[in-house]
Amino acid sequence: QVQLVESGGGLVQAGGSLRLSCTSSGRTFSRYGMGWFRQAPGKEREFVTAISWSGGSTYYADSVKGRFTISRDNAKNTVYLQMNSLKPEDTAVYHCAAQIDRYGGSDSHARAYGYWGQGTQVTVSS
Numbered sequence: 001q002v003q004l005v006e007s008g009g010g011l012v013q014a015g016g017s018l019r020l021s022c023t024s025s026g027r028t029f030s031r032y033g034m035g036w037f038r039q040a041p042g043k044e045r046e047f048v049t050a051i052s053w054s055g056g057s058t059y060y061a062d063s064v065k066g067r068f069t070i071s072r073d074n075a076k077n078t079v080y081l082q083m084n085s086l087k088p089e090d091t092a093v094y095h096c097a098a099q100i101d102r103y104g105g106s107d108s109h110a111r112a113y114g115y116w117g118q119g120t121q122v123t124v125s126s
Helices: none
Strands: 003-007 010-013 018-025 032-039 046-051 058-060 068-073 078-083 092-102 113-116 120-125
Touching: 003 092, 003 113, 018 032, 018 092, 018 120, 032 068, 032 078, 046 068, 046 078, 058 068, 078 092
Parallel strands: 010 120
Antiparallel strands: 003 018, 018 078, 032 046, 032 092, 046 058, 068 078, 092 113, 092 120
16 A cells, blocks of 8 residues: 655745655656645635656746645655745645556646645645
């Protein structure tokens, strides 16, 4: 059974940085694309960024492009989200997700993901 555990959330002032981590267990991590999604109170879940199984392809939502960076360390079964220049509108619960099919790309569609972490809260104060 695939399990995803996020960490690294917290409270930060606008302009600050955080790095989220998501560690996977239960299957061969290196064969699957990974993504980060977020959900703010009263809003629908939205795509943030994704990385292909190989790490060679990444894709970002326009709202985070140039500020956030996704990366993966297959030896540690972990995907990271480096968040810089944080804004109050980045406040949300951040979930990592693992794709259903092997050898996937940097997919932005939630339907491609079959496994989700519990989420970690990120709060950005103004």
